Amino acid sequence: MDEGMSGFCIKASSFRDGGNGNSGTKCGRWNPTTEQVKVLTDLFRSGLRTPSTDQIQKISSQLSFYGKIESKNVFYWFQNHKARERQKRRKVSIDDKDIIRRDLENISSPKQINQVSEPARVIETLQLFPINSFNESEGEKLRFHANEYCKEASAFTCTVGTEMDLPPLDLRLSFL
Amino acid sequence: MDEGMSGFCIKASSFRDGGNGNSGTKCGRWNPTTEQVKVLTDLFRSGLRTPSTDQIQKISSQLSFYGKIESKNVFYWFQNHKARERQKRRKVSIDDKDIIRRDLENISSPKQINQVSEPARVIETLQLFPINSFNESEGEKLRFHANEYCKEASAFTCTVGTEMDLPPLDLRLSFL
DNA sequence: TTCATATGAATGAATG
DNA sequence: CATTCATTCATATGAA
DSSP states (O other): OOOOOTTOOOOSOSSOSSSOTTSSSOOOOOOOOHHHHHHHHHHHHTTOOSOOHHHHHHHHHHHTTTSOOOHHHHHHHHHHHHHHHHHHHHHHHHHTTTSOOSOSSOSSSOSOOOOOSOSSOOOOOOOOSOOOOOOOSSSSOOOOOOOOOOOOTTOOOOOTTOOOSSOOGGGGGGGO | OOTTOSOOOOOOOOOOOSSSSOTTOOOSSOOOOHHHHHHHHHHHHTTOOSOOHHHHHHHHHHHTTTSOOOHHHHHHHHHHHHHHHHHHHHHHHHHTSOOOOOOOSOOOOOOOOOOOSOOSOOOOOOOSSOOOOSTTOOOOOOOSSOOTTOOOTTOOOOOOSSSOOOOOGGGGGGGO
């Protein structure tokens, strides 16, 4: 991924491959000042969870007063903050299980409680491999519904007729 | 920690698989190998943005050589890559409307654009306008919304003096 | 130094 | 295609 952007650090191959490209370079990531964090937190506590692009811009502009900041920082901040609050809450709710005997949704959390942990996992799709020849003329009916993960890796089915031995990198795009 | 409850695979180690075939990785979500990513990126850079079902199939088949992959992974990859490139351009372009910071203290802003592992392969044409003319050409469709380039002329004009006093806290949220 | 935690960043997967 | 969620990766920081 050539996400050449400020604050990008090599992501591929954690180790291995001896010298990674820019290990030396200081890939600094945004380091919010306390003022910035405070404002962001205030906004969050005020109810703002997912600022629109427009809001992000405004916030970023305002916060740039306190120090270097980019829009994406604001974006990520809210993403992370929301996600982590949720995950924290989830962990807590799990902690006080048993208290609720009812199987109805938890009564505690007022809202935005996502029950990611499904009590019963229904087996719906029998399809194990989407080789479906869905015909998407042009509507956007194309959707991949695969509720199962981890199908034994044995299901590979390297398409027939392809006796490729590591296709030449230069010719990779030719098969289209 | 996380007291394994989600029944999700606890990835043992973080490795981007320098070789081929995602050895030993537990399941969960698709974890593209570097080769897979490279091919996908090449395709993307070649102009492919929204591969047809047929193309997805082909690509998936080819990439399966490098490791486990499903059609939907390819589908999502292109969806995400395209969306994020756009989103990134949007977010980033906004924030570089550099507030006039004559900023003498530090000659910072190292502008750390690092083309990590790419030797000198492509220059990556920074497409600022639709040049594509492929099958699935995707011009930059103006959306119903007004240009998100509403530059917020009121910016802030960081009163560059030296030490700026913080704006009243009670007014912070007013700009939204 | 090593380990644990907080958090910025990234991205796969969905959904509308 | 835009948005959002969930999970993971990476790094900075502080405790042991």
